[in-house]
Amino acid sequence: MTNNLIRKAIVIAALTLSGCGAVINTADDSNTVKADTPLRATGDMGVVIERATGQVLIVNHTNQQALAQISGLGDLSHASIVYSRDQRYAYVFGRDGGLTKIDILKDKIAKRIMQSGNSIGGAISQDGKLVAVSNYTPGGVKVFDAETLELVADIKASELLCKPKNKDGSTKRSKVVGLVDAPNHRFVFSLFDSDEIWIADFSKPKYQLTKFTDIGRAPYDALISPDGRYYIAGLFGEDGMALLDLWNVDQGVKRILKDYGKGSKKLPVYKMPHLEGWAMAGDFAYVPAVGLHKVLIINTKTWQQVGAIDVHGQPVFVMVQPDNRQVWVNFAFPRNDTVQIIDTMSQSLIQTLKPGKGVLHMEFTPRGEHVWMSVRDDGKIQIYDTQTKELLNEIDAASPSGIFFTNRAHQIGL
Amino acid sequence: MTNNLIRKAIVIAALTLSGCGAVINTADDSNTVKADTPLRATGDMGVVIERATGQVLIVNHTNQQALAQISGLGDLSHASIVYSRDQRYAYVFGRDGGLTKIDILKDKIAKRIMQSGNSIGGAISQDGKLVAVSNYTPGGVKVFDAETLELVADIKASELLCKPKNKDGSTKRSKVVGLVDAPNHRFVFSLFDSDEIWIADFSKPKYQLTKFTDIGRAPYDALISPDGRYYIAGLFGEDGMALLDLWNVDQGVKRILKDYGKGSKKLPVYKMPHLEGWAMAGDFAYVPAVGLHKVLIINTKTWQQVGAIDVHGQPVFVMVQPDNRQVWVNFAFPRNDTVQIIDTMSQSLIQTLKPGKGVLHMEFTPRGEHVWMSVRDDGKIQIYDTQTKELLNEIDAASPSGIFFTNRAHQIGL
Numbered sequence: 001m002t003n004n005l006i007r008k009a010i011v012i013a014a015l016t017l018s019g020c021g022a023v024i025n026t027a028d029d030s031n032t033v034k035a036d037t038p039l040r041a042t043g044d045m046g047v048v049i050e051r052a053t054g055q056v057l058i059v060n061h062t063n064q065q066a067l068a069q070i071s072g073l074g075d076l077s078h079a080s081i082v083y084s085r086d087q088r089y090a091y092v093f094g095r096d097g098g099l100t101k102i103d104i105l106k107d108k109i110a111k112r113i114m115q116s117g118n119s120i121g122g123a124i125s126q127d128g129k130l131v132a133v134s135n136y137t138p139g140g141v142k143v144f145d146a147e148t149l150e151l152v153a154d155i156k157a158s159e160l161l162c163k164p165k166n167k168d169g170s171t172k173r174s175k176v177v178g179l180v181d182a183p184n185h186r187f188v189f190s191l192f193d194s195d196e197i198w199i200a201d202f203s204k205p206k207y208q209l210t211k212f213t214d215i216g217r218a219p220y221d222a223l224i225s226p227d228g229r230y231y232i233a234g235l236f237g238e239d240g241m242a243l244l245d246l247w248n249v250d251q252g253v254k255r256i257l258k259d260y261g262k263g264s265k266k267l268p269v270y271k272m273p274h275l276e277g278w279a280m281a282g283d284f285a286y287v288p289a290v291g292l293h294k295v296l297i298i299n300t301k302t303w304q305q306v307g308a309i310d311v312h313g314q315p316v317f318v319m320v321q322p323d324n325r326q327v328w329v330n331f332a333f334p335r336n337d338t339v340q341i342i343d344t345m346s347q348s349l350i351q352t353l354k355p356g357k358g359v360l361h362m363e364f365t366p367r368g369e370h371v372w373m374s375v376r377d378d379g380k381i382q383i384y385d386t387q388t389k390e391l392l393n394e395i396d397a398a399s400p401s402g403i404f405f406t407n408r409a410h411q412i413g414l
Numbered sequence: 415m416t417n418n419l420i421r422k423a424i425v426i427a428a429l430t431l432s433g434c435g436a437v438i439n440t441a442d443d444s445n446t447v448k449a450d451t452p453l454r455a456t457g458d459m460g461v462v463i464e465r466a467t468g469q470v471l472i473v474n475h476t477n478q479q480a481l482a483q484i485s486g487l488g489d490l491s492h493a494s495i496v497y498s499r500d501q502r503y504a505y506v507f508g509r510d511g512g513l514t515k516i517d518i519l520k521d522k523i524a525k526r527i528m529q530s531g532n533s534i535g536g537a538i539s540q541d542g543k544l545v546a547v548s549n550y551t552p553g554g555v556k557v558f559d560a561e562t563l564e565l566v567a568d569i570k571a572s573e574l575l576c577k578p579k580n581k582d583g584s585t586k587r588s589k590v591v592g593l594v595d596a597p598n599h600r601f602v603f604s605l606f607d608s609d610e611i612w613i614a615d616f617s618k619p620k621y622q623l624t625k626f627t628d629i630g631r632a633p634y635d636a637l638i639s640p641d642g643r644y645y646i647a648g649l650f651g652e653d654g655m656a657l658l659d660l661w662n663v664d665q666g667v668k669r670i671l672k673d674y675g676k677g678s679k680k681l682p683v684y685k686m687p688h689l690e691g692w693a694m695a696g697d698f699a700y701v702p703a704v705g706l707h708k709v710l711i712i713n714t715k716t717w718q719q720v721g722a723i724d725v726h727g728q729p730v731f732v733m734v735q736p737d738n739r740q741v742w743v744n745f746a747f748p749r750n751d752t753v754q755i756i757d758t759m760s761q762s763l764i765q766t767l768k769p770g771k772g773v774l775h776m777e778f779t780p781r782g783e784h785v786w787m788s789v790r791d792d793g794k795i796q797i798y799d800t801q802t803k804e805l806l807n808e809i810d811a812a813s814p815s816g817i818f819f820t821n822r823a824h825q826i827g828l
Contacts (some may be wrong), residue, residue: 039502039519039520041455041456041498041500041501041502041518041519042455042456042457042500042501043456043457043497043498043499043500043501043502043820043823043824044499044500044501045500060500062499062500062542083457084455084457085457085458085476085779085780085781086455086456086457086458086459086474086476087455087456087457087458088453088455088457104455105453105455106453126781126782126783127781127783128476183737183739183781183782183783184783184801185783185801203801227695227736227737227738227739228737229737229738229739247739247759281641322641322826323597323641323642323643323826324641324643325597325641325643325661345661365499366499366823366824366825367499367540367541367597367824367825367826368540368597368826369540369541369597369598369599387598387599387617406457407821407824409457409780410457410780410781410821410824411780411781412736412737412781412782
């Protein structure tokens, strides 16, 4: 749903990839390489979404270079990526229901299917065997074999009996949002129209669903804590959030942060913040306020707000460095030319950067020495030193948005 | 120092590696592969130390197979490994001062040097450019260029003016232990004979040393918290531990856990526990007691002991699953045929496994669905499902000890 609120400023940036390899789309399906292929370990690689042109860039974050560009991925607005457990394959979830498996050793599309009419994100199971996609149309979650992309399970969302039927006469089903993987081969997701959170447990051959109803009105996005324990859904239809403790599912879903949301807003909401951006460091979560120029500080023991930091605009992503020492914040249009940095020890703002127009996403290198930023309207990825804040390098990219490094393969919920 | 206390039971296990590739030691230094080389992504790989034979196994944890065996690594008792940031190279730190760089894409030794007479472990800098080794003889830390293994810095430890001189007439220097990497391109280590902790900061072209003296008697090992904030050294010469908060170095080193150590021991200490094994989950650290059949529970806010769990023997490694839900414990000789599992929510023992004789080390797959164990005297690596505790598979290995998966490349302090 967040995407509907974005003020789109589509810029068809000129494609000027210096030193970038050509698109490889051969029919070579062998698992061996040709002579003189450069050897490539996958620990320092990544994929960047080029949203306006339906392309992605394969990048290397040691050499800070684009290695290749892949075309033909469809509508990549709001696209996201997960990685196979060996880091060889990037699964790209497109807005148009496309699911594309990219081979980042061969720089080509390994498989591509259209799995629905309209989708909003995906996840990969703990063991890497299953890839799940959350869909708006038809509402539900489809689960695929990660190797073959064959359908393994089609989990249909709740029927909306009071809504007008679909054109084909079938009953509408709830949109599904906030899909994440959780430990023990589970997927967790939220049903926007039916106010539910479901757990799909794939640890046994036949999967099992656990459903929580009346969790709060219109969950629009969700996150899972880095240890896979807490699943938290944001609510579009009311203030507050819904918390499910996956170590204590018998306790059901609780309502937390009852003032969180649009109720107290002073400004028009340009973009609902991304919940995946919640930065959890020590006992605190740093959370984008909705419609306010503030980052909220939440105590994760009590789930109460304990503070707020005034920032430059409406925050979108609030991301913590791997060492938990600094939190980086980007902002919604029209203030999306700025990034601010919060020190987590003093819980105060320490620096403001002006990378350029349309800072859409940030990604830290695995141990946090650098941060990469997509600067969409300038057609650039910028790379900063997180300690000195020095701009180290720029890489040309066509309307870059999400940046996804391969170390995500090893993290719960990413 | 811990090694001196090990009751050694060297077993020359027969080498029966089914399906294991041959040792490759060609002079091919090109960075391209030969035709028909199998493609290999590096996210699901690892290296296992075969301590008795000076060899290592390169393994894959998706297929649960040994891919290759590399020989000629010298004395691998107490050996450890760090990875290059792209995960292509494993740096093996041998007991005899050998530093070997293994290319896990080509299954061969890329470079090997003898950098001292007696060493005890190493670390790789946050940006992957420097590899550091802590040495007993001569006492100090040597820092090498990660690519070439050329010496970058030779940090000599404090002179021991009251001790007899070396045979060559030079003054003895303190042994160095507990070497770890820390954020912002630092290495932190402890000086056993001179009761010091030093920080070596390599963020600028000329490195800077910060020295803390009188930190406690005879630090013998150390660990760093997963976020890189707390450096904690165990003390051999007195009870208690030394804590350095790297976010507040001006406050100096504090003494914590004043009862921790041998003072209260009821049993002979068969092996000083490995401090790297400290399991930190939520507000608690699960810590092996010295000389007691107990795992201690420490509150990491107050650094006070808040509980203890009776276990099968003297714990060696106390390791937490990536999801923080379970802690796995192995034990010192003569009780090293057993592994026990603690539930972190109830803080109680939930299961006892009997993998076989000489369980020396455990390593979780990156997202924690499996755990690999070295069962030295049975000549096997065993693989368990962490949820069901089912034994999934075994891999033959000659006296296996340390297991190191490539996701360590992305973690602070590993």
